[in-house]
Amino acid sequence: MENTTLRSRFQWLPELQTSLVYRDISLKEIINDGLQPARLFEVAHQHWGADLAHEVKQMNFRFVALWVEDGEDSFTLTACLEKQADYILLRCFVPGEIAEAPSFTPYFPAADRMERHATDLFGIRFPDHPDPRRWTRHQAWSERQFPLRKNFPVSGTPLPLTPPDHNYPFIGAQGNGVYEIPVGPVHAGTIEPGHFRFLAVGETVLNLEEHLGYVHKGIEKIAEGRDPQGLARLAGRVSGDATVAHAWAACMAMENAAGITVPARAVFLRAIFAERERIANHLGDIGGICNDVGFAFANYQFSRLREIWQRDNYAWFGHRFLMDAVVPGGVAKNIDEKIVDAMRSALLRLRGELDELRPILENNGSLQDRLVTAGYLSQELAQAFACVGYMARASGVDYDVRRDAPYPPYDAFPTKAVCSADGDVAARLHVRYEDIYAALDLLERLLASLPRQREILAAWHVPPAGAEGIGILESWRGELLCHVRFGENNRIARYYPRDPSVLNWPSLEKLIHNNIVPDFPLCNKSVNASYSGQDL
């Protein structure tokens, strides 16, 4: 595992440059402070794709994100890759007339959906892409319309009724006893919509295909033209359960672009909000996972703990999910000594409850019987699909942005990242359980050294047109990346959030193999990827 070799600070860069020279590819570094901690390199258009992808693949980079910007007469393609907790941005310019680029997907499966998203929204074609089917586009706009191009109106040209997307070419199978099960987009429970197509024999799943994009509401498009406060509000609604993380990442990107330093107390408060969000979600999901195998006791207990936790959020910060608590330049909510004390005792109480519940879950044979070996994801697959967060860590891929590429305040608080090599639902539950303990530790330490200055909001100053910034942080689901570019007059020209779900959804298609169809809700819950965060 790579975790022990971190903090390399680009020691691998000379090796990469040398290997690229052999292929006549040169990386031209562009110094851009807004993009820190990543470094930006420009690559000639003709070198994008095969040769470049081959070399970075050889050097075991992890694929992080790919996004497009519409320039005047060309498109800007940016790919983000990570190695030993250092991030590089590779960028090329694609002439608008051709709008064609080689694909990263044959080398990095994780690039698949991001490239198809770019095709559907920008009209950039990737001729060597192994899966030419549409992804985000259903029927709300035609094959020849590209909503994220600057000349496409935000209101679009919608039909009175958008037809259902019933002719998506799913993978088929033929054989004795093979049958298809279509599920969704409206699911049986109180959850988000998406479509799943199972191929099964008896109860065993042969193949699962996801068809998402149902809750695409044009977030990237409506972000354009907003002011920083407006973008932070929108970012907080990319995925409601990760509202703090998304708002923080967007603010981090905007602050980097504008060169603004956030007051120390606000930085601590952001981390307190983010850790509280992490704990709330883990509590709810642990109960949910147990509930999906009929262990109602755990659902009752953990939903109780989650409710208490959220009532505290409401009492102390005025919102049960802490929406709109993170704002550009700092935070909107401060805390006083009374809240610090109350929060401390709440941490102790929750720790006590978790200590009591842990042996009950661990010693329950019928629960473990359902969780152990269910939904197994190997380390190889987790790496191949570039999984992040608890999905990766439960399959032995030990990476956590808070610890490995720390940003304030985590740079001052070494964070424990919990890892397991088992790869099954039980491992994901275990990792998340221990993650709560780690977050409780962190909260205690953050409260103990909370800076005393009362200032929680830095003055905003308008960044020059064209300024760009990046935000990379560890949300409760895992690594979250956000890119922002400013236009004229403090207005957003481009917003691209990459929710961890984009990378974790494809692994669900893999880990379900050889499980039974009735265990799908369990496997799905253990992944708990966001539909809204992936559909945008």
Added chain:
Amino acid sequence: MSLFGKIFKTGIITERFDAYSDAEMNQVGAELRRVVDRRFSGNLVIRQVDPGSCNGCELEINALGNGFYDIERYGISFAASPRHADVLLVTGPVARHMQAALLATYEATPDPKWVVAVGDCAVNAGEFGQTYASCGAVEQVIPVDLVIPGCPPTPLSLMKGLLKLAGQ
């Protein structure tokens, strides 16, 4: 600690109308029970539909089932199929990609039926508005009988909204 030990130690947390100190919830709960008994023969069935929310509203609707609110004790339950439902609880702006699915769900719900738009996005399109990808508020697609604003509405305001609906 053992499983049964924990159960006994936790006790009953469900907030009782008479004992709970929050007078508001006390009153809302008792009233809800009465109205559901009288007008819905003791059982009001909800089908929740998300045609575009950010999932914040879903979390709060789910919270209605936790031990504190335990909404089933008032005779309100959630169904997997619209064919079993009296009420559609719709969240989010309606994504154009979900327009047909929402209409089909509405059509599949037997009369008499009621539609409740839950959350600011469902009520007035919220942060997302009406775009190439979003139809905006729920009433743009199906008729709405009641709105419950909030981003997201708290479980208590959801209960109050349902009370208003049942009492109409």
